[in-house]
Amino acid sequence: MRVTVNRKAHFNAAHRLYNCDWSDDRNIEVFGKCANPNYHGHNYELIVSVTGNIHPETGFVMDMKILKELIKTEIEEQFDHKNLNEEVAEFAKLNPTTENISIVIWNKLRTKIDKNLDLSVTLYETPRNFVTFKGDN
Numbered sequence: 001m002r003v004t005v006n007r008k009a010h011f012n013a014a015h016r017l018y019n020c021d022w023s024d025d026r027n028i029e030v031f032g033k034c035a036n037p038n039y040h041g042h043n044y045e046l047i048v049s050v051t052g053n054i055h056p057e058t059g060f061v062m063d064m065k066i067l068k069e070l071i072k073t074e075i076e077e078q079f080d081h082k083n084l085n086e087e088v089a090e091f092a093k094l095n096p097t098t099e100n101i102s103i104v105i106w107n108k109l110r111t112k113i114d115k116n117l118d119l120s121v122t123l124y125e126t127p128r129n130f131v132t133f134k135g136d137n
């Protein structure tokens with residue numbers, strides 16, 4: 001039986017949506033206030049979901065203490081109270097949309113989680129706008 005366990009996390013971060021190959025006018029047309037050169041912040045809510053078989057000895061799909069610690073060190077400590085464009089290397093040239101942030105988070109966690117477990121990342125930029133990434137296959 002494959003079961004999904006979920007862990008919620010949170011970080012505050014600033015960003016600016018901007019395509020450096022475009023003019024300022026084009027950026028404002030597409031990204032609106034999100035292209036503001038002075039940046040703006042969001043309270044990001046993150047849900048990390050891990051799916052797999054229940055281990056017969058522990059009864060766990062994954063030890064939630066380990067997942068909690070992984071999210072803390074790999075994501076929260078890297079992103080919380082940061083300017084994503086300026087301070088997080090992955091976004092030096094990558095537009096920090098919710099879509100792209102989700103992929104970056106998924107890639108950071110994927111290497112640290114057992115290959116037999118499936119990983120899904122859901123990221124809320126606002127209470128009503130959220131994105132899910134489950135990998136590319």
Ligand code: NI
Nearest residue numbers: 015034040042
């Ligand atoms: Ni924004």
